[in-house]
Amino acid sequence: QLQLVESGGGLVQPGGSLRLSCAASGFGLDYYVIGWFRQAPGKEREGVSCISGQGGNTNYGDSVKGRFTISRDIAKNTVYLQMNSLKPEDTAVYYCASYWSFKTECNLRYSDDPLKTDYDSWGQGTQVTVSS
Numbered sequence: 669q670l671q672l673v674e675s676g677g678g679l680v681q682p683g684g685s686l687r688l689s690c691a692a693s694g695f696g697l698d699y700y701v702i703g704w705f706r707q708a709p710g711k712e713r714e715g716v717s718c719i720s721g722q723g724g725n726t727n728y729g730d731s732v733k734g735r736f737t738i739s740r741d742i743a744k745n746t747v748y749l750q751m752n753s754l755k756p757e758d759t760a761v762y763y764c765a766s767y768w769s770f771k772t773e774c775n776l777r778y779s780d781d782p783l784k785t786d787y788d789s790w791g792q793g794t795q796v797t798v799s800s
Contacts, residue, residue: 669789670694670766672702677762677794680754686796688749690764697721697740701767701774702747703787704738706760706796715776716762719747723772732758754798761793 676688690702703718717728717738726738737750747764765787779785 670700672764672791674764674791674794677796679797681800682798684754685752688762690747692745697742697745699768699770701769703765704749705778706762708760713778715778718774718776720772720774725772727774756798759798762796763791763793765790
């Protein structure tokens with residue numbers, strides 16, 4: 669399993685931008701999917717974006733398509749989430765998570781039941797607040 673540490677959260681005005689970072693340690697990213705999830709108060713955890721280890725293919729949740737971009741720096745073992753055109757409804761704690769996979773695609777399936785999600789390692793989360 670990877671150890672994951674998020675950073676980059678904060679307070680931003682609507683329409684603004686933030687870049688989150690997820691620093692991984694323990695293994696390289698070549699065979700690990702990294703996903704970003706978020707959870708707002710009183711709501712279920714939601715898949716935001718993921719990037720596959722093999723091929724670097726990406727996937728996005730419908731609510732962030734066209735506004736968020738996931739990328740990675742293999743040399744730094746770090747995955748980024750660039751968030752543009754932020755809205756108040758993007759306010760949440762953002763988590764990065766990972767699972768091992770040799771496939772070239774990734775999924776954003778989440779469940780509180782660990783048997784129903786592939787993600788088995790999680791960071792501690794970083795707060796993003798979008799407010800004027």
